[in-house]
Amino acid sequence: xxxxxxxxxxxxxxxxxxxxxxxxxxxxxxxxxxxxxxxxxxxxxxxxxxxxxxxxxxxxxxxxxxxxxxxxxxxxxxxxxxxxxxxxxxxxxxxxxxxxxxxxxxxxxxxxxxxxxxxxxxxxxxxxxxxxxxxxxxxxxxxxxxxxxxxxxxxxxxxxxxxxxxxxxxxxxxxxxxxxxxxxxxxxxxxxxxxxxxxxxxxxxxxxxxxxxxxxxxxxxxxxxxxxxxxxxxxxxxxxxxxxxxxxxxxxxxxxxxxxxxxxxxxxxxxxxxxxxxxxxxxxxxxxxxxxxxxxxxxxxxxxxxxxxxxxxxxxxxxxxxxxxxxx
Numbered sequence: 001x002x003x004x005x006x007x008x009x010x011x012x013x014x015x016x017x018x019x020x021x022x023x024x025x026x027x028x029x030x031x032x033x034x035x036x037x038x039x040x041x042x043x044x045x046x047x048x049x050x051x052x053x054x055x056x057x058x059x060x061x062x063x064x065x066x067x068x069x070x071x072x073x074x075x076x077x078x079x080x081x082x083x084x085x086x087x088x089x090x091x092x093x094x095x096x097x098x099x100x101x102x103x104x105x106x107x108x109x110x111x112x113x114x115x116x117x118x119x120x121x122x123x124x125x126x127x128x129x130x131x132x133x134x135x136x137x138x139x140x141x142x143x144x145x146x147x148x149x150x151x152x153x154x155x156x157x158x159x160x161x162x163x164x165x166x167x168x169x170x171x172x173x174x175x176x177x178x179x180x181x182x183x184x185x186x187x188x189x190x191x192x193x194x195x196x197x198x199x200x201x202x203x204x205x206x207x208x209x210x211x212x213x214x215x216x217x218x219x220x221x222x223x224x225x226x227x228x229x230x231x232x233x234x235x236x237x238x239x240x241x242x243x244x245x246x247x248x249x250x251x252x253x254x255x256x257x258x259x260x261x262x263x264x265x266x267x268x269x270x271x272x273x274x275x276x277x278x279x280x281x282x283x284x285x286x287x288x289x290x291x292x293x294x295x296x297x298x299x300x301x302x303x304x305x306x307x308x309x310x311x312x313x314x315x316x317x318x319x320x321x322x323x324x325x326x327x328x
Contacts, residue, residue, distance in 0.1 A: 011068025011099040011120055012048055019049060019064075022128040028054045029132060037061075039087035047084065053132055060092040062131060066120070068099040075105050082113040093131060097123060144258040147190070148226060152241060153250035160241050176237035176248065184237070190253055193229040227255040 016033045023029045030052040036044035049064035065081045067073050078096065085091045094115040102110075102117060110117050118127075149163040150170060162170045172187040230252040237248040 011097075012066040015064070015066045015097055015120060015123060016049060018123055018125075019051065019128060022125045023051070023132065026132065030054075037088045039084075040089065041087060045084040045088050051131070059090060061088070061090045062093040062095065063088070063091045064095045064097060066097040066099075068120075070100060072101045072103045073098045073106055074103050075109050078102075078106050078109045078113070078115065082115060095131075143222060146256050146258075147253060148256035149254040150186075151252040151254075152239075152246070152248050153252065155236070155247040155249060160246065174239060174241075176233075176239050176251070178233055178235040178237055181235055186251075189231060189251060193231065193253055194255070222258055224256050224258045227257060229253050229255065 016031075019031050023031060032050045032052070034046070034048065035050050036046045037050065039045045047063050048066045051062040051064070053060045053062065063081075063085050065077075067077060073096065081096060082094065085094050094113070095118065096110060096115050097118050097120055099120050101119065107117060147167065149161060150167065151162075152160040154160060170186075172185075172190070174186040176184045176186060176189065178184075230250055232250045233248075237251070238245060239248060240246070
C-alpha cells in the first residue's frame with residue numbers, strides 16, 4: 001500500500017483550506033470535504049472535495065482528488081477517480097492534485113479522460129477562481145458603428161433629413177458657413193461630436209441600461225443603440241442642400257452603435273489585498289473574440305465601486321445603479 005507523506009493527510013488539509021479561503025466570499029459556492037455522493041448504480045462514490053457551483057438554475061459539480069502519497073500518482077489511481085466521477089450526475093470538471101507528481105502514463109490517461117492534473121503548489125487563488133462560473137457573467141462589446149441619420153434643422157421649423165436610404169447623397173465635405181466665422185466641414189463637425197468629452201462615457205451608461213434589459217435569458221444577442229448628438233451654432237450656418245441655399249439652426253447626427261452581448265469566456269479572476277489582508281479589489285478579465293475587457297470591483301470602507309477597462313486601456317467608472325452585479 002502506498003504510504004502517505006504524513007499520517008494526517010497534510011496535503012489534503014492544505015488544499016481544502018486553500019479552496020475555502022479562495023471561495024468563501026462567493027455565496028454561489030459550496031465547498032464540501034470528504035463527501036459520498038449517490039451514483040447511478042444505487043451506491044455512493046467518495047470524493048475528497050466537491051465544489052458546488054450554482055449557476056442560473058443549474059448546479060455544476062467540480063470533483064477534486066488529492067493524493068499526498070510519498071510516491072507518484074499511478075495510472076490505476078487516475079482510472080479509479082475517473083470511474084467514480086462517471087457514475088455521478090452533474091460533475092462538469094475533474095481535478096486531480098498530487099503532492100509528489102505523477103507516474104509515466106498517468107498524464108496521458110488523465111488527458112484522455114479530460115482530467116486536469118496539478119501539483120499542490122500550483123493551486124493558487126487565481127486558479128481556483130478561474131474554475132468558477134459567475135452568475136450572470138455577461139459582457140457587451142462593440143460590433144459596429146455607423147451614422148444612422150443626419151438631420152438639418154432649417155429656419156421656419158423645416159427638417160431636411162438624410163437616413164440610411166439616402167445618406168449616400170450627402171457629401172461629408174459639405175461646407176457649413178456662418179457669416180464672419182471660419183467655415184466648418186461636415187466631416188469635421190461629426191468628428192468633434194464623437195470626440196466630445198463624456199460622449200463615450202455616456203454611451204457606456206446608455207448601453208448598460210439596455211444591456212440589463214436584454215440579458216435575462218443569457219443568449220447571445222445583437223442590440224443597436226442610437227446616440228443622438230446635436231450642435232447648435234451661435235450664428236446659424238448657411239449651406240447648399242437639395243439645390244437651395246438653406247439657413248441651418250441645428251445639426252443633429254444619430255450614431256448607431258451595434259453591440260454584441262455574450263457570456264464571459266475564459267474568465268480570469270484576480271484579487272488584491274491590503275497589508276492587513278482585507279480584500280480591496282477584485283478583477284475579472286476576459287477575451288471575447290478579439291476584444292479584451294476587464295471589470296474591477298473596488299471596495300473601500302465597505303462601499304463597492306465598479307470600473308470597466310476598455311480594449312484601449314482606458315478606465316471608465318460604471319454607473320452604480322446600472323451595474324449588472326456579477327457577485328450576487
